[in-house]
Amino acid sequence: MGITSGIVLYAVIWWMTLLVVAPLKLKTQQDMGxxxxxxxxxxxxxxxxxxxxWITTGAATVLFVIIAGIILSGWITVEDLDWFNRMSPPVTAG
Known part of the structure; x- marks a missing residue:
């Protein structure tokens, strides 16, 4: 994983975490009367x-470290996610 892909991965994780955290503990005008x-x-x-x-940044950083560690360790590769055999070499008629 390169630097650019790492930054993109962190940004995606950060925004997804924000979308989960944002609705928590909201008070509307109706709630306040x-x-x-x-x-x-x-x-x-x-x-x-x-x-x-701050909560989003902390949670996203923890998730990023875990996901980046899995990617960099090679525990899960792109070939593992190739469910439709698109990465396999083409079959030649012989």
Whole structure:
């Protein structure tokens, strides 16, 4: 795995982790009992974004270390993920 693919892998893991962490502990305007006129009752009032970004970064780093370790160790290779035999050499008629 090269540096560019490592950065891309970390970015994908980070964003996927953020999408899992972001909905946790949200408080909407309706939950707080203060719905502003002209807004939707489900609009966010308290989102705790900064702690969520730190949690996302920590979790993504741990997941990245585990996944990168598996990839770099060769425990799982591209050939292991070739379910349709696309990587096998072509069969020649003889």
């Amino acid at each position: 203060r719905v502003l006129r002209g807004t939707q009752s489900g609009s966010l009032e308290v989102h705790h974004l900064k702690p969520k970004l």
